Amino acid sequence: MSDLTDLWIYLSAGPLLWLTATVLAYAIGDAAFRAAGRSPWVNPVLVAVALLSATLWSTGTPYQTYFGGAQFVHFLLGPATVALALPLWANRGLLRSAALPMVAALLVGSLVAMLSAVAVGWAFGLRGAVLLSLVPKSATSPVALGVSEVIGGLPTLTAALVILTGIIGAVVVTPLYNALGITDWRARGFATGVAAHGIGTARAFQVHETAGAFAGIGMGLNALLTALLAPLIARWLF
Amino acid sequence: MIWALVLLLGCQLAGESVARLFAIPLPGPVLGMALMLLLLVVRPRIYEVVAPTGQTILANLSLLFVPAGVGVVAHLDTLGRYGIGLLAALVVSTVLALAAGVLTFRLVARAMGQGPDGGRAP
Numbered sequence: 001m002s003d004l005t006d007l008w009i010y011l012s013a014g015p016l017l018w019l020t021a022t023v024l025a026y027a028i029g030d031a032a033f034r035a036a037g038r039s040p041w042v043n044p045v046l047v048a049v050a051l052l053s054a055t056l057w058s059t060g061t062p063y064q065t066y067f068g069g070a071q072f073v074h075f076l077l078g079p080a081t082v083a084l085a086l087p088l089w090a091n092r093g094l095l096r097s098a099a100l101p102m103v104a105a106l107l108v109g110s111l112v113a114m115l116s117a118v119a120v121g122w123a124f125g126l127r128g129a130v131l132l133s134l135v136p137k138s139a140t141s142p143v144a145l146g147v148s149e150v151i152g153g154l155p156t157l158t159a160a161l162v163i164l165t166g167i168i169g170a171v172v173v174t175p176l177y178n179a180l181g182i183t184d185w186r187a188r189g190f191a192t193g194v195a196a197h198g199i200g201t202a203r204a205f206q207v208h209e210t211a212g213a214f215a216g217i218g219m220g221l222n223a224l225l226t227a228l229l230a231p232l233i234a235r236w237l238f
Numbered sequence: 239m240i241w242a243l244v245l246l247l248g249c250q251l252a253g254e255s256v257a258r259l260f261a262i263p264l265p266g267p268v269l270g271m272a273l274m275l276l277l278l279v280v281r282p283r284i285y286e287v288v289a290p291t292g293q294t295i296l297a298n299l300s301l302l303f304v305p306a307g308v309g310v311v312a313h314l315d316t317l318g319r320y321g322i323g324l325l326a327a328l329v330v331s332t333v334l335a336l337a338a339g340v341l342t343f344r345l346v347a348r349a350m351g352q353g354p355d356g357g358r359a360p
Contacts, residue, residue: 070305081267083292085274109339116333124323142265191339
């Protein structure tokens with residue numbers, strides 16, 4: 001028994017255990033997603049997060065220890081963002097004809113995301129730093145955190161709101177667009193990237209390659225627009 | 239694959255450096271994406287080098303958000319205090335932004351004579 005305890009102490013101190021657990025949890029989430037007929041309601045990220053959170057909680061493992069292993073997966077977000085240039089390049093023919101619709105959808109999608117979040121939060125009695133933390137939640141994490149700090153929000157709260165926005169977007173986007181009868185993959189992908197950043201983009205790639213490419217552009221452009229507009233909106237509101 | 243990694247990481251490194259040096263309010267990787275696009279425009283052959291590795295990473299993009307997702311659970315106490323208001327704000331604003339964006343895109347595309355699937359209208 002003490003051998004097992006020793007092994008646990010040894011493994012839980014290094015990155016291997018939680019790195020393996022992260023990949024395994026996602027593999028289980030992805031298998032569940034496929035088993036459910038690729039239903040948007042069984043989001044692989046959500047399944048993996050639930051499994052890992054339950055494991056951390058039941059073993060009393062702090063998030064910092066977990067992240068010591070998971071950081072290797074987290075780091076790949078950088079190269080993955082750079083790699084979004086590939087589908088952009090492959091779809092460059094489609095891009096040219098979509099420039100004007102993209103600019104319009106970017107402005108409207110970005111403003112609606114920021115203003116409606118603040119309006120609903122206000123209606124529910126949120127004020128001050130908590131309310132401001134909502135403003136950049138549709139932008140990709142690194143931009144949203146920076147913006148939150150600049151406008152007087154709480155960056156750690158914004159980090160959580162950004163991830164939740166992505167998961168909500170990834171879950172609702174397919175049923176919503178099917179209900180609206182939208183069959184244009186460029187429009188579906190682009191608006192998803194603007195409203196639900198990288199997690200929405202990952203969902204778009206699961207559905208259609210063109211949608212994924214346009215989601216990547218939407219995410220990148222909304223990162224830029226949120227960085228520019230959020231400070232103005234925050235100053236105008238408060 | 240090695241050259242793909244060199245190019246992907248190199249673009250990210252260059253993006254991070256430019257963002258820091260010139261205090262640009264964009265994440266380094268987003269500037270790295272713009273740089274990679276520039277490389278592809280100048281040297282289209284790079285596509286064949288980077289595409290296999292890059293597309294493998296993109297095909298598993300969801301996996302990369304799992305560590306940050308677990309981090310949300312670590313903030314549950316903050317979220318719990320304002321839970322209902324924050325959750326309502328997130329759900330409503332995300333659904334509205336998704337719908338407003340896609341409808342605006344289609345409105346402008348239709349005005350330009352593009353059909354429901356994005357091609358020329360029949």
